[in-house]
Amino acid sequence: MKQSILILLFIAYTLQLAAQSFGKNGIYQPKYEVRAAWVTAVYGLDWPRSRAVSPEGIRKQKAELIEILDHLKAANFNTVLFQTRTRGDVLYRSKIEPFNSILTGKVDTDPGYDPLAFAIEECHKRGMECHAWMVAIPLGNRKHVASLGKASVTRKKADICVPYKREYFLNPGHPQTKEYLMSLVHEVVENYDIDGVHLDYLRYPENAPRFPDAYDFRKYGKGRSLAQWRRDNITEIVRHLYKGVKALKPWVKVSSCPVGKYRDTSRYPSRGWNAFHTVYQDAQGWLGEGIQDQIYPMLYFRGNHFYPFALDWQEQNNGRQVIPGLGIYFLDANEGNWTLDEVERQMNFTRTHKLAGQAHYRVKYLMDNTQGLYETLEEKFYTAPALQPPMPWIDNVPPTAPTELTVTRQVDGYTRLSWHPATDNDQRNAPTYIIYGSDTSPVDTSNPENILAQRVQGTEYTYAPVRFWTEKKYFAVTAVDRCGNESEACR
Structure with missing residues (x-):
């Protein structure tokens, strides 16, 4: 019985992931x-x-x-x-x-x-x-x-x-x-x-x-x-x-x-x-x-x-x-x-x-x-954003992940995100950050519908939803280098 439930959950999760690609x-x-x-x-x-x-x-x-x-x-x-x-x-x-x-x-x-x-x-x-x-x-x-x-x-x-x-x-x-x-x-x-x-x-x-x-x-x-x-x-x-x-x-x-x-x-x-x-x-x-x-x-x-x-x-x-x-x-x-x-x-x-x-x-x-x-x-x-395809023939090593994501809801309705930076040392090819947001936790970073911003520099981002009823509740941040390699997510 337990095994059957696990199989059904796995199928449901697979279907959910497939649906999120559309x-x-x-x-x-x-x-x-x-x-x-x-x-x-x-x-x-x-x-x-x-x-x-x-x-x-x-x-x-x-x-x-x-x-x-x-x-x-x-x-x-x-x-x-x-x-x-x-x-x-x-x-x-x-x-x-x-x-x-x-x-x-x-x-x-x-x-x-x-x-x-x-x-x-x-x-x-x-x-x-x-x-x-x-x-x-x-x-x-x-x-x-x-x-x-x-x-x-x-x-x-x-x-x-x-x-x-x-x-x-x-x-x-x-x-x-x-x-x-x-x-x-x-x-x-x-x-x-x-x-x-x-x-x-x-x-x-x-x-x-x-x-x-x-x-x-x-x-x-x-x-x-x-x-x-x-x-x-x-x-x-x-x-x-x-x-x-x-x-x-x-x-x-x-x-x-x-x-x-x-x-x-x-x-x-x-x-x-x-x-x-x-x-x-x-x-x-x-x-x-x-x-x-x-x-x-x-x-x-x-x-x-x-x-x-x-x-x-x-x-x-x-x-x-x-x-x-x-x-x-x-x-x-x-x-x-x-x-x-x-x-x-x-x-x-x-x-x-x-x-x-x-x-x-x-x-x-x-x-x-x-x-x-x-x-x-x-x-x-083009209803959802898209990231640049990676260039593994140049570099296939992802940057380190950012850490300690802090989410602060402000009185003006905006949400302030801050995090500790990736620790990569190549300043000429320093990573930038991708911001994800969704109504469910954990944020699914494989779904492009959840991309809120890309090429963010620095370690802060102010999220301002266009309409209050579309406001996201949960967030994640990844680092990406200029060859398109993306880090693990910080949630």
Whole structure:
């Protein structure tokens, strides 16, 4: 009899745990998931709309970014891909390249604040990661390059730059190109509390048989075919940047957004347009070598042009995180003829097949709630917060647990939590804290519905419920390091 009761209790507890993994609407809510959005600065597509030419202009420009971040936070996004380098110009105080003119209306003009530093600070306040999205190889058209004048890399480092079809590019076949890109990445990683470096356009122009690298190919080809030499050049840049970042700050994620179709799959052809052949990206090779922490393949397709290729990336991930880029801009009638159910099916697919998350291109279509997408995410797919998936290939040792949690109910209706800190000594990779709360004790820290706050610094937190009838009674605190390792809970 006693044994039967224990079995029934175990089944009931198992069912309870299973139910807690689902949101109030019955849709599975993973505790670990990347939920990212690209914030595009080039041409001011997403941000900024105003110019920082006065104190009021600076305030408006900052307020525009805060509005975006608040919107993302309200829908439980946790990752911002913030455009940091566009076409040979940047959105931070650099000693190498000039400020982007989108900030002030003038090339190489300081906006009166550091946009990257501001973005990182505001993301971290909201418990979100900020990744520096850096366009790698393209340098812009002739007009743009001319507008940069002496500040352009085409003037400062002419040997590593080539013209092609009315545009300029860094030359991946020149050995100094990887050093130049690393100097920019080093500047960002060393000087900013960034969570990731996200590399875009790390590829050759599409279908570029006449790209002007014949001299370099003769000099450095060493018997390889032109196609293999070009792929090796891109891979060597990826390898150099990855190792350089890890030597500085091992927890900083290195990712890229390759062309969405790697090559033909056994399930469906790429119809001649893919990363491997068209732009010389051996991105699955990068995963296999372990020189990427995350991959955001630009899967801006639907139907059989999405699902077989997303599955192919996942099957070749080598334990790294694959986060498909979803082409939500196609929901706009001026961009395509997608309907909302296309994106919903892709969301369901990524979760069913356990990909690491989703990234949405671009944030404008979230802000505009195009076809109700933002509301669908907020009310259906992202109803609970999610933590960053861990990176065990970098570090798999959790921090020590915080201790002696004290809960003080205050007369103003707020609840003050305080605890003794984790005792880890690595100050550069010091843990932050996750706050959990529920109506039952002990607090179930496996249920993402119970996450109240993440990336909390210090050893105090004030809990202020939005509505008094949703107030939590019981609390727990864990420590988490920047590789995503979480400690035992202090309750």
